[in-house]
Amino acid sequence: MRLLVVGGVAAGLSAASRARRVDPSLEIVVLEKGQRISYGACGLPYWIEGQVKSVDQLTVYTPEFFEKERNIRVRTGCEVTAVQHSRREILLRTGERIHYDKLIWAAGARPVEAARGERVFTLHTDLDAARLQAFLQNKQPKSAAVIGGGYIGLEMATALRARGLNVTVYHDGLSLLGRDEEWLTKKVTERLARCRVELLMNTRAPSLESLPHDLILLAKGLQPNVEVLREAGAELGRTGAFQTTDRMETTLGGIYAAGDCCESQHVVSGRPVWLPLGTTANKMGRVAGANAAGARERFPGIAGTSIVRIGGLAVGMTGLSAMQARRDGFTPVEVLVEGRDRPRYFLGRTVSVCLVADKNSKRLLGASVVGDDGALPRINVVATALAARMRMEDFAEVDMAYAPPYATAADPLMVAAQQLAKLVD
């Protein structure tokens, strides 16, 4: 009985490891297209920035570790070009055919626009980062254009700024970071200005050829790697990523999918969403691995919880913004509260909390939190409340910890919760 896993980063390795724990006798083979497995791709901007000294610091496990410690065979440099499910076979670019009994597709995603030309980059894989790193060292570029105001675009804009480049961000939209909240975009805009990053909002970048910058970073978003398995018959959802059951099984029985190549259900709206993030890839991978190995587990979906650092500013979000909630059929009510994360005498810093609830069901729907510090704890508390489908009156009374070195007695999150509980009452 052979389980084949396509993809050796977050979802694929989580899947393989979990399958091994469920079934010690299974033969497990992981095929990775690249040369490196198990690296924290989310850390790549920090390698460029200089916080991480080498890409090796981002690598968690080696193929040898998987072979020896988990009895999982890992083959790098293996690109799958076709799947023939009727014969339970995949085809590699080299022409080699490999049989499987169960297949987990964790092929990830890729930038919507690939980099072409010496001065044009994307930042998705270790190779992208290495090429950019070498360019920065060897060519000493003075100016950079970043195309896109999402996570990677803004993290990289401040990373390149920290390396001394003059940076211009072209963002073809009115809201940054994919969150349609005016106050949040304003906070981020202010921080970018303070970092002296030039931000052109609602501006489509000119053709790459006409950009005068020494370096161009394309950060226009990702698309799921679905082509090969779609060709084999697996159906996509309306997000354009693979549709799966809550067991992570695709529409082809016996083939599971996990990570950035598949969509999932939003825990608040119940709708399919595609949000490629590392932590959810790990979670989906574990469920896919367990089920492929014969267990019965369920992936409950995602809240889209994320956090990003932009020039020292933490920006966290989870669940739905008011505008998203309205589009999803809710009647959203929101409050925005600004306060300190700790008392003034413990050097408390400003943190802003926006909470959204539904006037009809009185349920909490989402939050965004922006601050020099203090975004992570509050976003995770809200993510927990979303998973539990809490109503505002219950959420507003949660018994939070308080001591002067760590919190204030009237935390902005709880002040917001109490105000919002009244508004939906």
Add this chain to the structure above:
Amino acid sequence: MRLLVVGGVAAGLSAASRARRVDPSLEIVVLEKGQRISYGACGLPYWIEGQVKSVDQLTVYTPEFFEKERNIRVRTGCEVTAVQHSRREILLRTGERIHYDKLIWAAGARPVEAARGERVFTLHTDLDAARLQAFLQNKQPKSAAVIGGGYIGLEMATALRARGLNVTVYHDGLSLLGRDEEWLTKKVTERLARCRVELLMNTRAPSLESLPHDLILLAKGLQPNVEVLREAGAELGRTGAFQTTDRMETTLGGIYAAGDCCESQHVVSGRPVWLPLGTTANKMGRVAGANAAGARERFPGIAGTSIVRIGGLAVGMTGLSAMQARRDGFTPVEVLVEGRDRPRYFLGRTVSVCLVADKNSKRLLGASVVGDDGALPRINVVATALAARMRMEDFAEVDMAYAPPYATAADPLMVAAQQLAKLVD
């Protein structure tokens, strides 16, 4: 219609403020025994330590603020010595009688053993702290004995150590901080040793007269201020504090109680508990104030969530320990996981998470978290899950935020949750 509030710190002022918002026409009078209202008593150890420069920094509002901004009359130096509920009247020590229509009793708590003698102190009120501060400055004591290994005892032991005193803590028990967890006591013990605070576990302090130290701090715990209202007929619960409905009404109709003088229901066990903490005092106060003013609100109870800093170590706890859970009739299962709060390259520090769940109901029951940093966010997440009565399988899949500057992809809390979900499955 006059609402009388006895007590002008956390619960009393929250109650008065909330009552004002509910009923703008109500006459509201707050009687405070001391001279100062609305100060953050939890900050007093940090005044001794030196982090807070003056007690004024801890004072949030003045009586003038309440008069002008909220139309609430505040009278300081007013000690209530009797309540005659049949006549709706209270008696002050001065002999003055004051009529009420509704009464909120927020008289707080006091140390179980009062300080007697020049070198003996407690740390409960601003006056206690001011006397201790003056003693430290004028007498330059070299050594201190701290009696009691609870929050105040240990915070004060390290605060006095930071002021250069040699400190010995006498603790008459096997577990510190009121949490019967061996690993947690060990972590705290190690930190105290690193701070060169001498800790005598399971040791009853000798008589105060025979202690050779220049300064003695009594930190043997608190007792609720119940005498006057009990005399008037309000019943105590089995914890020794006032019993109330979930509307915060005592057994005397029309008299509410809030804060450190009353017990509440534990959200996990459903049992009455008495845990005098500032944040819960604020919450109870708001509910008491709302109901006394004619609204109908409910206090859902507490999880006993708290956090304390001991020599830089954060110790957080919420819900039940395994031993408490067993005493309360659960079948507890627990895991202890140690990890980093952030990646190594972002200077991640060790954080230890102990999670407890019930084997039968599969519900999360409690947690304790110890670390140089990172205890607060994890404790608050668990407190939220406890309020929502989450089952382990759901809690283990909560969609938490991840980015290298703020978290690792395999957070110790979530690793513990996944392990525990398997154990109760």
